[in-house]
Amino acid sequence: MNTPASITPVSTGSIPEILVHADAGVMSITLNRVDKKNSITSAMYGALADALESANHDAAVRAVVIQGHETIFSAGNDIADFLNKPPATMDSPVFRFLRGISSFPKPLVAAVCGPAVGIGTTLLLHCDLVYAGDNAAFSMPFVNLGLCPEAASSFLVPQLMGYPRAAEALLLGEPFMAETALEVGLINRIVPPTEANALAQRQAQKLVAKPLSALMETKRLMKKGNATVVAERMAEEGASFGRMLGEPAAREAFSAFMEKRKPDFSGV
Secondary structure, three states: OOOHOOOOOOOOOOOOOEEEEEEEEEEEEEEEHHHHHOOOOOHHHHHHHHHHHHHHHHHOOOEEEEEOOOEEEEEOOOOOHHHOOOOOOOOOOOHHHHHHHOOOOOEEEEEEEEEOOOHHHHHHOOOOOEEEOOOOEEEEEHHHHOOOOOOOHHHHHHHHOOOHHHHHHHHOOEEEEEHHHHOOOOOOOOOOOOHHHHHHHHHHHHOOOOOOOHHHHHHHHHHHHHHHHHHHHHHHHHHHHHOOOOOOOHHHHHHHHOOOOOOOOOOO
16 A cells, blocks of 8 residues: 555645645555544645646656555544634635536546545545545535535536435534435445555556546546536525524534534524
8 A cells, every 4th residue: 555655746836735646657646644633624625636737748658546555544624723824716716626526537546444534535536436434434524514515416416416415414513424325326446444545556556557538538528517517506505505604693603613512502
């Protein structure tokens, strides 16, 4: 398995928390902030967006792997950073990343182990192949923060899971495990956590050996029916998300989180 310590950043705008390594046609993007549960800051979103843009325009890159650590994929947004640097416009780093991953034309493979919270789950909706450790736990607790879904998940999750399961996942925001994720089609296979990153790399190498033009056209055709809806829903979610950030429910949720107490939504 490739571990963060074994990956050397390359000149694609990578930062220590986002390691970017290109080799043999595969760009590996590794979330490398394990001490903070791979929670994502604005700077990290910018580095992720830059890496995808670089991969898109680099003819030598034929597939991309997004991976974390065998114990944690991502705890979602870094709350303190998020409160200090909320996404003010659709050009904010988080929205650049979401647009980049949703429209990325080359094959995208992900390896997920441990918790995948919020964006840690919704980004997977835009990947082509996802391999999970048997310790993976997925959750989309946006409502619990007084917010709405993002990454077009309000459209893609019902489409993937069916409305009843999507409502359970998005309205309750409770975690679901790898077995459920496999059943509903969010992931392709479950393996021991120590094998997930290596499997994703092997699958990416299989893709590299195939004609890129055929892969890209097949991906374009498969996604064509949803592309416009995804872009429109992502923009609508972004507008709602920004508005809701300043409303009482979100203020109470974030205050409770920072004060390590249970939020009180009785007045909102």
